[in-house]
Amino acid sequence: MGTDLLLPVVVLFAVLVAGVYLVQVFDGIVASALSGIPARDHWLAPLRRGAWLWLQQDITTEHPDALNWRLAPMVYFTLAALGMAVIPWAGQVVAADLSTGIVLWGSVEALATVVIFLHGWSANAVFPLLGAYRYVALGLSYILISMFVLIGVALPAESLKITYVVLSQQELWNVVRQPLGLPLFLIVGLGIAFWGPLNFADSADLAGGTAAEVSGPHRLLWTVARSAMLVAFSAVAAATFLGGWLGPWLPGLVWMVLKMLLVLAALLLLGRVLARPAPERFLTFAWVVLLPLAFLDLVWAGLEAL
Amino acid sequence: MSWLQRMAGEAPVPVYVARGIDASHDDLAALALDANIELVATPRHAAVLLVVGTVPAKFHDGLRRLHDQMPRPATTLWYRSRPLPEFDAPHTLSKTDRLAPTLTDLYRTLYGRTPQPVLLPDRPPAPWRGLGDYGQGGEGMMGGTPYGRPMAMTDDDLRDGLQLDALGFTLGPFFGPWAPGLLMHMSLQGDVVQRVSVQSPPFPQAPPTVFGAALRGAVPIADLELARARSHLFGLAHSLETAGLRSLALRTLAHAARLRPGVDIGLMRGWLRRCGLFASVPPGCGQLTRTQAIRIGGTAARAAGQPMDARLEDPAYRRLGFSVIVQDAGDCRARWRQWLGEIEQSLALADRAAGENVYTDQTEVVETPRGRWRRGAGIADASAVLEELLPGMEWSEAMATIASLDVAAGEPGEGGEP
Numbered sequence: 001m002g003t004d005l006l007l008p009v010v011v012l013f014a015v016l017v018a019g020v021y022l023v024q025v026f027d028g029i030v031a032s033a034l035s036g037i038p039a040r041d042h043w044l045a046p047l048r049r050g051a052w053l054w055l056q057q058d059i060t061t062e063h064p065d066a067l068n069w070r071l072a073p074m075v076y077f078t079l080a081a082l083g084m085a086v087i088p089w090a091g092q093v094v095a096a097d098l099s100t101g102i103v104l105w106g107s108v109e110a111l112a113t114v115v116i117f118l119h120g121w122s123a124n125a126v127f128p129l130l131g132a133y134r135y136v137a138l139g140l141s142y143i144l145i146s147m148f149v150l151i152g153v154a155l156p157a158e159s160l161k162i163t164y165v166v167l168s169q170q171e172l173w174n175v176v177r178q179p180l181g182l183p184l185f186l187i188v189g190l191g192i193a194f195w196g197p198l199n200f201a202d203s204a205d206l207a208g209g210t211a212a213e214v215s216g217p218h219r220l221l222w223t224v225a226r227s228a229m230l231v232a233f234s235a236v237a238a239a240t241f242l243g244g245w246l247g248p249w250l251p252g253l254v255w256m257v258l259k260m261l262l263v264l265a266a267l268l269l270l271g272r273v274l275a276r277p278a279p280e281r282f283l284t285f286a287w288v289v290l291l292p293l294a295f296l297d298l299v300w301a302g303l304e305a306l
Numbered sequence: 307m308s309w310l311q312r313m314a315g316e317a318p319v320p321v322y323v324a325r326g327i328d329a330s331h332d333d334l335a336a337l338a339l340d341a342n343i344e345l346v347a348t349p350r351h352a353a354v355l356l357v358v359g360t361v362p363a364k365f366h367d368g369l370r371r372l373h374d375q376m377p378r379p380a381t382t383l384w385y386r387s388r389p390l391p392e393f394d395a396p397h398t399l400s401k402t403d404r405l406a407p408t409l410t411d412l413y414r415t416l417y418g419r420t421p422q423p424v425l426l427p428d429r430p431p432a433p434w435r436g437l438g439d440y441g442q443g444g445e446g447m448m449g450g451t452p453y454g455r456p457m458a459m460t461d462d463d464l465r466d467g468l469q470l471d472a473l474g475f476t477l478g479p480f481f482g483p484w485a486p487g488l489l490m491h492m493s494l495q496g497d498v499v500q501r502v503s504v505q506s507p508p509f510p511q512a513p514p515t516v517f518g519a520a521l522r523g524a525v526p527i528a529d530l531e532l533a534r535a536r537s538h539l540f541g542l543a544h545s546l547e548t549a550g551l552r553s554l555a556l557r558t559l560a561h562a563a564r565l566r567p568g569v570d571i572g573l574m575r576g577w578l579r580r581c582g583l584f585a586s587v588p589p590g591c592g593q594l595t596r597t598q599a600i601r602i603g604g605t606a607a608r609a610a611g612q613p614m615d616a617r618l619e620d621p622a623y624r625r626l627g628f629s630v631i632v633q634d635a636g637d638c639r640a641r642w643r644q645w646l647g648e649i650e651q652s653l654a655l656a657d658r659a660a661g662e663n664v665y666t667d668q669t670e671v672v673e674t675p676r677g678r679w680r681r682g683a684g685i686a687d688a689s690a691v692l693e694e695l696l697p698g699m700e701w702s703e704a705m706a707t708i709a710s711l712d713v714a715a716g717e718p719g720e721g722g723e724p
Contacts, residue, residue: 035556052314057377215377
């Protein structure tokens, strides 16, 4: 048992640490490609920035809810790590092969809403509070879409265990079998990591939103936690839609990591080329267009599984 | 210095810019395009406070507060600005080309320096004293200002009648996304703006110097039109930044920096449409009435269907075949389209004018990027329009609207008018 658990946990943390670093590197590369401003060194830039934040004063506001303010980044990071625990990295390499893996990921998405709200609310300042309001207003629309889409991939597997979801894709990956699924799920990813066009909580028009008042190590941890959520989400998407570890020639673990990085790169690119809509406009779009599409995806998956 | 400090010193310099009177767009655009500089949105994320231009005495305390909000280590650079008296050995600068290198030097040597003074007392603005039955501070359970702080109280709502707690605050005059000097008190419910009052209008802005020169004598139309195109590109970049597209905003600024007559911006028009900037706000967002449009003037008026343009009064422009571009809608989208259209038009005009070496033929009045400027008259402030326009909008719509409108007064800068 001991060694059975050791390998998956080591892989999980290695992917999480390397993934968070790669999010920053990729994002820097995308940013300078789009802006046309060459950065000095993409690979060292995140470390330099990290060192800067690590040494900076961790400033506080007047009467914050100190406990929740400090806890929120840690809990958000922990949620990302928990979500990754149910991801199979190869046939037998999975930290917690729960029979309800998909439900666990769903609860991560739901709890993320609470944590992001707390981060904004507990700062006791205007912009963080507005960012928090916004996330809560939109959180449910992401979660609902996510649930429909993920039940869709569970149908052909006849299980909520993610290992079985991967195995059910031996004939055909879900990205082809359920063509609406992955595009909808990518929107969910941008939403729960509040990234790019769906960055309503920490947006530029709120001077950084829930992160507008944080500095130093607190800000470093919050940045790391957001990146970790993006990594965790990419891993879930790779396992549920791109056939996880399945693939010829290369070891399963390599396939899984490559597919995860592909999803990650797509998210980072989308994050920098799409404008953030007005929240109410997106909310309407989510309920009137995306949610029915998610339902259609589920019906499609059901008919296909018959 | 430890290796960690050395490494931190290699990061791009996080700079918060406090813009005073006559802060030049060009200087700040050049700074934004520098790979060694990162302009940040809040003082909490900054290491260097860059004060640009003169700050009126009534805003000195605001500047002090901004300064004290920066996490340490931090420092301040005064660029063409008079330092506050509290600073013993302030870092000052007036040479434009030294701006980025000086910021970088200050940042690299941050750890070895004596810490900056704290300018305001770090204590609560009002004492935290218990009062009332439950120590809640006020008389009842809601409302009032216990402890000198407004307590949650429901208020009328503009959107759906659902009464939430009103959130009131004052923002400015150094809030980056707004025109420098603009200080507004806002009242929100959720993220919907309920009430706006302008406490202090934006600082008067000097149009690019070539427009002042056009009131003194004939100037090449190519110069005038390039300056106009550049100014509109700055406006588009600002709107892109507000919509969360910093990389594309920088790309737009880079366009502005290397603008030449006759350049084709078709590519830019393409990605502007694809990135969804236009779709990001609902149709009718920030729509001006006819009166408001005329009051603001310039591109805002033309985007609302008013063919007001001083270039019509210049025979030289008529000879170049100039005709006014207008849009109907008068909303944010129309103003962005108007900017794009006028940029293309200006570049084409500049190309023709440069080829035939055409000079202006009218020195009584000039059409600046902000609007009509008659000699000796200046351009009136129109920030009061925001008080009528913003209530009822979501925060992000309000920010998009503010970014799409230039309401500051126009006054001659250095060199100015005859």
